[in-house]
Amino acid sequence: MIFTIHMGVPEMRALWDDLLARGQRGKLSGEERIFFNKWSKALDLLSGNPRHPGLRTHEIDDLSRKFGVKVWQSYLKNRKSDALRMFWAYGPQRHDITILAVERHPDTGKRKVYERIPLSRFPSSPSRSQGRN
Amino acid sequence: MAENPIAFEYNVHLDDKNRFALRGTRARYFSVRVFKDNHVLLSPQKLVAEQPISPATLRQIARSIKNLKAGKTAGAVDVRAARKVFER
Known part of the structure; x- marks a missing residue:
């Protein structure tokens, strides 16, 4: 869909x-170009599948209750500490999505919802190396 | 990467509902990766607070929703046209 x-x-x-308009004329700054690239890529994914795993879409319950409309959040950027987000809602018609807001600048010092704990190298198990299970 | 010593190891088998008991770990949340050779890697994770939404962003959301409810929209955007900017 x-x-x-x-x-x-x-x-x-x-x-x-x-x-x-400025992008088509080649008039974007370096930072604007990076942001617009990420935003348009995210919108491309969103239009094809709002539940695409790269977007990490989830509902913001507090905002949904506050505004009486289901408000969703999707990430523009992934796997970095400075994740950018956009907020959207379904509508005005069926199969429409309206972008409500987008964060252009990350909040420094904030972290993702899940942080992966770095792994170390795993040694081989002595019992396995001897052919026993 | 630094050597990661094994604390202990044990054998398990899955029950009828594809479960087994995980012993000896302090973590409560894991990401799971299943490899094509049937190895399964459980990586411990921790929950951290999501960054709050800034007041300026909240104001934008409020205005957008108010106009959306009032039927004020600006029409569809052409995402493909934007992607073409970066295809050059």
């Missing part, structure tokens, strides 16, 4: 139009 992406008004639409 393909979803049509809409931008929330006014900020999201203005941001998208500005980045797209």
Whole structure:
């Protein structure tokens, strides 16, 4: 199922139009280009499958209760400490998704929901190396 | 990588519901990787607090939702056109 992406008004639409226009003219700064690349990639994934594992989509219950609309969060960036996020809701029509907000700058010093503990090298088991289970 | 000494090892078998008891670990959450040669690697994880949403982002969300509920939308965006910017 393909979803049509809409931008929330006014900020999201203005941001998208500005980045797209300047991107097509080659007028984006280095940082803007990186952000716009990640955002458009994430939107491409979102339109094809909002549950794509790369997006780590989940509902923000507090915001859903507050606004009376299911508010979802998806990550633009993954596996880094400075993960960027976008917030969206289904609608206005069926098979539509409206982008409500996007974080352009990561909060420094914050961490992901899950942190992987680094692994060390595993030695071979002496009993296994002798052919016993 | 540094050597990781084995604390202890034991043999298990799966029950009828594909479960076995995990003993001797202090972690409660794991990520699981199953390899094609049937090795299973359990990596301990810890839960950390997700970063809070900034006030500016919350204001954006509120305005977007207010307009969405009022039927004010700007029409569909062309994501493919944006991807073409980076295909050059």
